Amino acid sequence: MSVTEMTETPLLTVEHLTMRFGGLVANNDVSFVARTGEITALIGPNGAGKTTLFNCVTGFYTPTVGRLSLRHPDGREFLLERMPGYRIAQSGVARTFQNIRLFGGMSVLENLIVAQHNKLMDASGFAIAGLFGLPTYAKAEKAALELAKYWLERVRLTEFADWEAGNLPYGAQRRLEIARAMCTEPVLLCLDEPAAGLNPRESGELAEILTFIRDARNPNGHRTGVLLIEHDMSVVMRISDHVVVLDYGRKISDGDPTSVKNDPAVIRAYLGEDEDAELPPEVAGDLPASVVHPAPKEI
């Protein structure tokens, strides 16, 4: 693991993560950290295991081997690999999806209110206080509405608030999904290819939103860490503070954007091999052939 900035304690620590699907090793011994106030980008060619890793972090898969720990800025720590998906979300990890998953039949505003479900559920006393219209719930709903309005403003969807989410244009749906994730007030925001299908202007806007999320402090004074998978290199290089490169399930590079960009292993992974090139031994193990038949040195 490359030693770059150790300014803050890590928010998310991934240690020796291995994920196997039968004989297929999707992630092989991956370790890295993501920090608060940073955008950590996870890149790699198609099939490198980025989304699998993502699904492990957000609880959609349970990793075969490895440890995932989330440390809140206030010191609370969660071991994500032992928790079901919705608990991970409750512990402060929000995510978006590669294929947008909005509540299409519900309005934009409702999407953002649903995101605050747990907070509101408590306030409504599992719907009982809410049914009788007690003031605690009304107050909580008002606060939820304020938060929703704040994020609507941020992603510039205020005028679309009462639209059916499914009727929004594609770019707006992407932004809404980010806003919805942010309405859960997460400490770590995971974005799965947020720029996919966006035109250059829209991905510019997206970069703006992401840097805002990275730098802004939420009401309890903490910043949000961002973990993102992205194919659009211009976006990655522009906004990320820390880049992790995966290839065939292994981490091949880790560091700030410039150092990663010039890493020969990364260049090779993206541009292909030169047959005669001298390979450093630790990279030689990552050749395609070695992965189709998984390498013997597994943990």
Next chain:
Amino acid sequence: MTMPSHTAPTPAPAAVPARPAVDWPGSLKDAATAAFVALLLTVPLVGLRTVDRPTGLSIEARPDEVIASIVLVFLGRLGLGLIRQGLALPVLVLALAAAAVGLALPMPTQVLRLVLVAGGGIIALRAAITLTTGRSKLSQAERDRRMDRVAAKVQHATKYIAPVAIAFAVALPLTPLADRQLLDIGILLLTYIMLGWGLNIVVGLAGLLDLGYVAFYAVGAYSYALLAHYFGLSFWVCLPLAGVLAACSGVLLGFPVLRLRGDYFAIVTLGFGEIIRIILVNWYQFTGGPNGISGIPRPSFFGIADFTRTPPEGMAAFHELFGLEFSPLHRIVFMYYLILALALVVNVFTLRVRKLPLGRAWEALREDEIASASLGINRTNMKLAAFAIAAMFGGFAGSFFATRQGFISPESFTFIESAIILAIVVLGGMGSQIGVVVATLLVIGLPEAFRELADYRMLAFGMGMVVIMLWRPRGLLAHRDPTILLHGGKTPRVNAGAAR
């Protein structure tokens, strides 16, 4: 059929560029093909009939019916073909005439009448659509949009319709119109409306296809019947107990089942419904088996007064308490108000819960389970809550049913009941409260009104469902308004997207 073609109107010349000449050979060939298919189908299905003779079963041929149906199919197909070729007006007139003939003149069989009326009606409708739009068919999207607009209008008008409807329902027993039969039908309708609203929580809001809802209805009914039978508990004690027991059975079923999705879930609920019924049939020492339980006590007036002429010890008589003349109708009226109140409780609950995080989470689960989990929504708990609450309302309705009938047996809780309740919900438009009322009037009210067609009710019912599924798969009044608005009443914004 040989109308001069110059009488055919060209109502929207812009949409119909140049009316093509009528392709008679083609149309006739097409109609003949349809008639041939009809022949193949009707010979075994309609043409042969088993008759019970003293010598045993024998087969009787029914050539008249076969010929009639083939001729009808031929004419109908020809009519549909001609609509498309610009002869909409004559076809409209002829189809209406056929429908009228079917209604007015005596027919050899009721089926023929039904086919004439329904077929003529459908063809006339098609022709009328062609006349008004200039096209033979509306595209699926356009039809959907039009129906959506109607649904939205009805939904918005509910604000005004609902108080009127409730006032009407409240006033009905007080009018001189109210006789025993009308009140009984009213009670029946309200029972189904209540069940529909209850099932709507699971199917419409939470999006879980429950094919065994009648099981909870049965649990409620038997809870009351058995508690009254063995412990002599009164209806007012048993009503909440029945609800609780039904909710418990909902949770019991829900725990293992809610991991399943879609079709698998539906199949298991179907099985559960049957299991309950079969237990009721077979555990005869406890439940009376197929003989059922009779002599279920009638409800008292909130435990204060009884509706009999000579009430038991320690109980006042209702008519004496209120200084009325004794009438057996009093109890029926009371029952009517009771089920009205219960149904309205379910309705108010649903309307309120939609605006609460619980209801919103249900709708979110219906839209996308994965996304819901990613927002920290505990899927199992939310679904269990939906299941338990719907089961509870089913239980209330069940114990009402038991006390109204005074007799229950497993016969009342067959799968067809579940199917009817589900049909009401789906037909009305999943999630639509007013839709359930409209669909109940259609599904329960119409067959009640046309009792003499009894044998063909289910046929018509099935046909109706097929037509709805073809034309309006989301249900008659499926339209969803957001539960919270940022820009107040500026609803056009909401619908503007549909035009995109």
